[in-house]
Amino acid sequence: MKVLGPIIGILVYLTLQAAVAQRIAIGSVAPDFVVVCVVLFGLQRGPILGSLFGFVVGLVVDLGNPGFLGLNALTKSVLGYGAGRLGAATSPGVIVLFVVFFVAAFAHDILYLIVFMWPHVGSAFVTLFTVALPSALYTAVAGILVERLLALLGARVVTARGQTRQ
Amino acid sequence: MHLFEAVFEKHRDRTVLAILIVLSLGLMALPEPVQLEAGRSALARLMLPAQRAATFVDDYRHVRSENERLRRMVATLALERERLLQFRDERERLRRLAEFKEEQTRKLVAAEVVGRDFDRLQANLVIDKGSAEGLREKMPVFSYGGLVGSLSRVFLTTSWVELLSSKNHPVSCIDKRSRVVGVLEWRYRNFFELRHVAASEDVVAGDTLLTSGFGGTIPKGYVAAIVTRVSPASDGLSLRIDARSPVNFMGLEEVFVMTEEIPWDRSLFYENADTALMRDVLMRKSRR
Numbered sequence: 001m002k003v004l005g006p007i008i009g010i011l012v013y014l015t016l017q018a019a020v021a022q023r024i025a026i027g028s029v030a031p032d033f034v035v036v037c038v039v040l041f042g043l044q045r046g047p048i049l050g051s052l053f054g055f056v057v058g059l060v061v062d063l064g065n066p067g068f069l070g071l072n073a074l075t076k077s078v079l080g081y082g083a084g085r086l087g088a089a090t091s092p093g094v095i096v097l098f099v100v101f102f103v104a105a106f107a108h109d110i111l112y113l114i115v116f117m118w119p120h121v122g123s124a125f126v127t128l129f130t131v132a133l134p135s136a137l138y139t140a141v142a143g144i145l146v147e148r149l150l151a152l153l154g155a156r157v158v159t160a161r162g163q164t165r166q
Numbered sequence: 167m168h169l170f171e172a173v174f175e176k177h178r179d180r181t182v183l184a185i186l187i188v189l190s191l192g193l194m195a196l197p198e199p200v201q202l203e204a205g206r207s208a209l210a211r212l213m214l215p216a217q218r219a220a221t222f223v224d225d226y227r228h229v230r231s232e233n234e235r236l237r238r239m240v241a242t243l244a245l246e247r248e249r250l251l252q253f254r255d256e257r258e259r260l261r262r263l264a265e266f267k268e269e270q271t272r273k274l275v276a277a278e279v280v281g282r283d284f285d286r287l288q289a290n291l292v293i294d295k296g297s298a299e300g301l302r303e304k305m306p307v308f309s310y311g312g313l314v315g316s317l318s319r320v321f322l323t324t325s326w327v328e329l330l331s332s333k334n335h336p337v338s339c340i341d342k343r344s345r346v347v348g349v350l351e352w353r354y355r356n357f358f359e360l361r362h363v364a365a366s367e368d369v370v371a372g373d374t375l376l377t378s379g380f381g382g383t384i385p386k387g388y389v390a391a392i393v394t395r396v397s398p399a400s401d402g403l404s405l406r407i408d409a410r411s412p413v414n415f416m417g418l419e420e421v422f423v424m425t426e427e428i429p430w431d432r433s434l435f436y437e438n439a440d441t442a443l444m445r446d447v448l449m450r451k452s453r454r
Contacts, residue, residue: 018282022416028354047179055186062193070193077186081179115194127333 006041010057013037029134031142032105034061038076039104039143040150042083050087054080068116075112079104094144101143106136272385272424274308275299279418280324290318291327293421301325304383306424311412312389313337313377314421325423330390331356331415339390340378344368347378348407350390356415358391360407369396369407385424 016033024031038057042050058076062069086100109132277299281292295301297320307314307327315335318328328335331352339350339360346367348360363369373393379386391409399406 022355025355048182051179051183051186055190058190059193068194069196070190073193074187074190077183077190081183084179 006053009037009041010060013057014060026134026138028131029138031138032108032135033139033142033146034076035079035105035108035139036101036143036146038080039083039101040147042080043087043100045084046087047081047084050080050084051077052080054078071112071115074115075108078111079108082107097147098140098144102136102140105139105143106132109136273426274422275301275425276420276422277325278420290332291315291329291418291421293325293327293423294323295423296321296323296325298322300425301423302425306377306384306388308388308422308424309413309418309420311414312391313384313411314413314415314418316383317423327421329415330358330411330413336361337384337390338378338380339375340386341369341393342374342376344373347380348375350375350409353408356411356413357394358409358411360391360393360409361404363405363407365398365403365405367405369393369405371395375409 013033013036021030021033034057038050038054041053045053054076055073057080058073059070061072061076083100083104110128113127113132275295277293277295279291280294282290293307301317301320303317303320305317307316313330315327315329315332317325319326330337330350333352336349336351338347340347344367346363346369348363350358350360353359360369360375371393374389375391375393377384377386377388377390389412391411393407393409395408397406
């Protein structure tokens with residue numbers, strides 16, 4: 001059961017990403033439900049499980065995306081680790097969660113674009129401000145909505161420190 | 167060994183992260199053809215049902231009206247085709263008289279979409295045909311609606327299609343009516359912009375943009391987009407031309423890869439079986 005939960009979680013968020021994200025996109029700005037998934041998991045389970053989960057999710061995304069095997073695995077491992085560290089240090093109020101989602105999504109895209117565009121990092125700047133920044137805001141809003149929905153369904157968002165929010 | 171254990175105990179989380187980063191970098195450093203083609207294709211096949219489920223409701227809702235529309239279209243096309251065949255023969259005779267090069271058409275290889283990426287920042291499809299079917303990199307890919315993209319990687323049994331809805335895939339296009347040439351660049355979803363068109367040029371909303379054939383990769387004369395809005399650009403020297411592709415890039419299930427050139431009379435469109443099928447559709451329609 002301990003393994004089944006994360007697997008179902010991955011499938012649900014990947015389906016959300018594949019089926020919903022592009023439909024609710026505003027222009028080229030779409031929320032990243034996979035980032036939301038990794039951040040929530042990292043917050044709950046800490047840096048070790050967070051980074052492992054991020055690696056697995058990233059690898060799944062990479063497997064469906066021919067081009068750069070390992071790129072998403074790398075960015076999402078770091079994301080899961082960062083969320084896990086934050087989870088040990090913070091209590092997840094709505095505003096804090098919003099900031100966490102925003103910073104996580106933006107940092108993820110920065111890392112992604114740097115590795116993806118390397119060594120022509122300069123050309124990533126336009127994408128960074130026209131796509132990554134607004135997408136990070138959208139992801140933060142989507143993250144809060146998902147978290148609230150989970151809370152309504154009875155799930156508890158627990159930080160690695162053990163503080164809960166319902 | 168004790169030192170390693172001590173470090174691991176003290177910095178377990180960082181050690182795990184470091185191992186994962188090294189693993190990720192190792193995966194990135196793998197030679198591309200070795201990048202687990204079989205595993206990725208298998209996983210892509212696993213992902214497909216989830217994506218098909220997501221589009222099932224939409225498909226079901228539209229299938230009846232689409233069928234009706236397609237029957238009407240087939241009937242119209244069958245009549246049109248008969249006329250065009252006569253024109254084609256006449257044109258070929260005239261071209262031979264004028265000693266022009268004989269015109270050719272392209273062979274189409276049908277392929278099923280078996281994977282799609284979940285990545286917001288890139289746009290690719292995986293199809294179930296590869297070099298074993300004669301596919302090569304940069305071959306153009308089409309759907310019923312028009313141009314879809316081109317092959318970016320070809321393996322033995324699968325290929326990756328870089329979609330037109332990608333920042334890395336501008337296409338030279340020509341206005342079907344006025345013959346104005348520009349470069350079609352993706353903006354978002356299936357919306358595009360035709361760039362590098364001077365303010366004095368004649369482009370209006372509703373014009374069809376066809377591939378120009380410049381560059382030699384994508385052949386000339388295939389639908390790429392329809393112009394939706396034309397307005398003066400901020401620089402005052404050029405036009406801002408918005409266009410929309412008739413292709414639903416998110417809902418593609420089968421595509422056609424254009425391979426080698428073949429003479430018109432060897433084309434699939436002119437096979438006897440095809441003619442029989444069209445007659446059958448027409449007869450059924452007239453019986454209704």
